[in-house]
Structure formats: structure tokens, C-alpha cells
Amino acid sequence: xxxxxxxxxxxxxxxxxxxxxxxxxxxxxxxxxxxxxxxxxxxxxxxxxxxxxxxxxxxxxxxxxxxxxxxxxxxxxxxxxxxxxxxxxxxxxxxxxxxxxxxxxxxxxxxxxxxxxxxxxxxxxxxxxxxxxxxxxxxxxxxxxxxxxxxxxxxxxxxxxxxxxxxxxxxxxxxxxxxxxxxxxxxxxxxxxxxxxxxxxxxxxxxxxxxx
Numbered sequence: 001x002x003x004x005x006x007x008x009x010x011x012x013x014x015x016x017x018x019x020x021x022x023x024x025x026x027x028x029x030x031x032x033x034x035x036x037x038x039x040x041x042x043x044x045x046x047x048x049x050x051x052x053x054x055x056x057x058x059x060x061x062x063x064x065x066x067x068x069x070x071x072x073x074x075x076x077x078x079x080x081x082x083x084x085x086x087x088x089x090x091x092x093x094x095x096x097x098x099x100x101x102x103x104x105x106x107x108x109x110x111x112x113x114x115x116x117x118x119x120x121x122x123x124x125x126x127x128x129x130x131x132x133x134x135x136x137x138x139x140x141x142x143x144x145x146x147x148x149x150x151x152x153x154x155x156x157x158x159x160x161x162x163x164x165x166x167x168x169x170x171x172x173x174x175x176x177x178x179x180x181x182x183x184x185x186x187x188x189x190x191x192x193x194x195x196x197x198x199x200x201x202x203x204x205x206x207x208x209x210x211x212x
Contacts, residue, residue: 001027001030001031001034001035001036002036004023004024004026004027004030004031004036004040005027005034005036005039005040007019007020007023008020008023008024008027008040008043009043011023012043012046012047012050015050017047017050017051018047018051020043020047021044021047021048021051024040024041024043024044024047025044027040028040028041028044038064038069038070038073039073041060041063041064042060042064042073042076042077044060045057045058045060045061045064045077045080046080048060049080054084057080058080058081058084061077061078061080061081062077062081064076064077065077065078065081065097065100071104071105071106071107072107072110074105075100075101075105075106075107075110075114076110078097078098078100078101078105078114079097079098079101079110079113079114079117081097082094082095082096082097082098082101082114082117082121083117085097086117086120086121086124089124089125091121091124091125094117094121095118095121095122098114098115098117098118098121099114099118101113101114102114102115102118108141108142111141112138112141112142112143112147115134115137115138115141116138116143116147116150116151118134119131119134119135119137119138119151119154120154122134123154123157123158128158128161128162129158129162131154131158132155132158132159132162135150135151135152135154135155135158136151136155138151139151139152139155145180149175149181149184152171152172152174152175153171153172153175153188153191155168155171156168156169156171156172156191156195157191159171160194160195160198165195165198165199166195166199168195169192169195169196169199172188172191172192172195173192175188176188176189176192186212189208189211189212190208190209190212192208193205193208193209193212196208
């Protein structure tokens with residue numbers, strides 16, 4: 001079972017998903033009581049998803065989510081299920097899975113991922129007040145650089161949608177002043193220019209666009 005485990009995981013991370021799926025099934029068939037069995041069930045589901053066998057993949061993810069698995073495995077399954085439901089625009093179901101990870105199942109990284117996905121789900125379903133709260137909550141979870149950029153930028157867009165133009169511009173100003181985000185400066189300034197337009201300051205909007 002040790003060899004099958006190493007092969008199955010290695011094949012998965014080198015994008016040989018059919019070989020990974022076979023090694024996972026082989027381990028689960030021949031060593032059902034292996035210490036690797038639960039983890040290999042998760043990799044089997046992931047491999048099937050990569051092979052576009054979605055129905056089988058999500059049966060396995062649901063089995064993990066509902067079953068006697070550790071919180072780590074249940075959280076990973078819930079994140080996959082939530083992402084799938086989000087792509088299918090089944091937003092209420094997606095929110096349920098993401099909340100489960102954020103509130104009780106995940107470690108710090110999984111909880112951040114769940115919070116980001118939850119905020120994105122609100123944003124995509126036009127729940128801009130909920131999305132704004134979600135992105136602000138993400139900012140309080142020690143996000144990585146890209147997560148911080150997304151949270152502040154989306155917070156600005158949500159504020160615009162909620163007619164809180166000056167608040168949105170304050171979020172953009174934080175990005176503009178942060179040298180970590182210099183490569184995105186022109187995009188942020190364009191959005192700032194829109195804020196000047198929305199607030200009726202057309203001269204400042206024009207000046208901002210000319211600067212970009």
C-alpha cells in the first residue's frame with residue numbers, strides 16, 4: 001500500500017490523472033483497511049474530477065463530507081463540492097459547503113479559502129452587501145498578497161454597487177499606496193477614475209484617465 005500511495009499521489013501531481021485514478025482504486029480494492037485509504041479516496045475523487053467523471057467524483061466528495069473522516073478531509077471535500085455548485089450557479093448549496101469549512105471544519109488555510117469563495121459567491125449572485133462583508137472578513141484572516149488585492153478591489157466594486165462611492169475609493173487608495181501592488185496600479189487607477197465619475201467629479205476623472 002505504501003508504493004501504491006506514493007504512485008497515486010505522484011501521478012496526480014504530475015497530471016497523469018488516469019494512472020493516478022487506477023492506483024487509487026487498486027489501493028482501495030486491495031488494502032481497504034490501509035492507513036492511506038481515506039486519503040486515497042480523496043485523491044480518487046480529485047482524479048475523477050480531472051478526468052471529467054464529475055458524477056462519480058462528487059459522489060465520493062459527498063461520501064467524504066458526510067462520513068467518518070477527519071476535519072481536514074471533510075473540509076477539502078466541502079471546498080470541492082462548493083466550487084462545483086458555484087460553477088453550476090447553485091449558489092445556496094455552494095454557500096452551505098463554504099460555511100461548513102469556515103465555521104467548523106477547516107484549518108487556517110482552508111478557512112481563508114472558504115471565506116474567499118463565499119465572498120466570491122455572494123459577488124457573483126449580486127448580493128453585494130454580503131459580498132462586501134465577506135471580503136472585509138477575509139482581510140482580517142491574514143490573507144496572502146493576491147487574496148488581499150482581490151479583497152480590497154472587490155470591496156471597492158461592492159461599495160460602488162451599493163452607492164457608497166467614497167468608501168469604495170478609500171479601498172482603492174489603499175491598493176494604490178501599497179508598493180506590493182504596483183503592477184496593478186493602472187487597473188486600480190482606472191477603477192478610481194470611475195469613482196470620480198460616479199461622484200460627479202468629471203475633471204478629476206478625466207485627469208485620472210489621462211494619467212493612466
